Amino acid sequence: QSALTQPASVSGSPGQSITISCTGTSSDVGSYNLVSWYQHHPGKAPKLMIYEGSQRPSAVSNRFSGSKSGNTASLTISGLQAEDEADYYCCSYAGRSTYVFGTGTTVTVI
Amino acid sequence: EVQLVESGGGLVQPGESLRLSCAASGFTFSSYWMYWVRQAPGKGLVWVSRISGDGSSTSYADSVKGRFTISRDNAKNTQYLQMNSLRAEDTAVYYCATSYSTIVAAPGGWGQGTLVTVSS
Numbered sequence: 415q416s417a418l419t420q421p422a423s424v425s426g427s428p429g430q431s432i433t434i435s436c437t438g439t440s441s442d443v444g445s446y447n448l449v450s451w452y453q454h455h456p457g458k459a460p461k462l463m464i465y466e467g468s469q470r471p472s473a474v475s476n477r478f479s480g481s482k483s484g485n486t487a488s489l490t491i492s493g494l495q496a497e498d499e500a501d502y503y504c505c506s507y508a509g510r511s512t513y514v515f516g517t518g519t520t521v522t523v524i
Numbered sequence: 525e526v527q528l529v530e531s532g533g534g535l536v537q538p539g540e541s542l543r544l545s546c547a548a549s550g551f552t553f554s555s556y557w558m559y560w561v562r563q564a565p566g567k568g569l570v571w572v573s574r575i576s577g578d579g580s581s582t583s584y585a586d587s588v589k590g591r592f593t594i595s596r597d598n599a600k601n602t603q604y605l606q607m608n609s610l611r612a613e614d615t616a617v618y619y620c621a622t623s624y625s626t627i628v629a630a631p632g633g634w635g636q637g638t639l640v641t642v643s644s
Contacts, residue, residue: 415586417568450630452569459634460561460569465624471632503569505630511574511583513631515561518568 418443418504418516425522431492434519436504437485442514444485448507451480451489453500454518460503464489491521499523526550526633528620533638536610544605544638546620551633554578554598557623559631560605562616572618575603577626588614610642 419437426432436449443449451464462471464480467487477492487506491498504516532544546558560572573584573594582594588607596603603620617637624632 417570448630450624452631454569459636460619460621460631461634462624462630462632465628465630465632469628471624501568505569505571507629511581512585513559513571513574515569515571 415508415512415514418506418514420502420504420516420519422517423520423522425524426491426494427524428494428496430494431490432494432521434489434491434502434504434521436487436489436506436516438487438506438514439485442506442508443482443487445509446507447482449480449482449487450505451478451487452503452505453498454503455500463502494523496523526622528622528633528635530618530620530635530638533618533640535641535643537644538611538642540610540642541606541608542610542640544607544618544620544640546603546605546635548601548603548620548622551622552626553596553601555626557629558594558596558603559621559623560594560603561619561621561631561634562614563619563637564613564616567616569619570616573605607640610640612642614640615642616640 452460620635621631
């Protein structure tokens with residue numbers, strides 16, 4: 415149950431697009447289309463942004479999109495806004511009813 | 525609207541026990557998977573445990589297996605996490621979460637968390 419690997423930080427200017435990667439193994443990300451992404455502002459409840467790899471809850475802006483290739487999932491934020499500054503975590507089903515989160519990425523809008 | 529309210533956190537000594545509760549409202553509790561996820565100070569989110577809607581299926585992270593027990597009382601719309609033999613490394617904010625829907629198992633709604641501190 416090793417954590418999925420994410421870059422520690424990603425930054426971008428307002429209006430730009432950024433992509434956060436989430437690298438796992440053939441036992442988790444690579445085996446299931448069950449990656450979810452969460453936005454977390456410190457001290458608040460995490461918020462689901464993407465589920466099942468690319469599905470977006472209705473309340474989430476369409477500026478957020480998800481994809482997967484092999485053992486790596488990705489979250490893209492387009493039209494970056496100041497309110498997007500937060501920590502982002504991926505999470506994958508890992509078989510046998512277990513889950514694994516990523517190491518987390520801090521997004522900074524510069 | 526999904527509401528999840530955790531309680532039961534606090535300061536305990538290594539080796540002691542603690543039981544966390546999570547009161548749920550705004551959805552059909554018995555139809556949803558429930559989760560516990562924790563975040564140690566300055567660290568990332570870590571999945572701890574999951575329980576099925578009827579309570580018949582449970583799973584745990586290796587780091588807590590044999591020490592923690594997840595359970596639920598559907599009549600009270602509440603889930604629990606019994607934590608025994610606590611260690612310093614169990615110090616964290618513990619979040620309660622529910623599956624996004626009855627079909628999508630990914631954690632969807634989250635509570636605000638309750639802090640557990642294990643220290644002598």
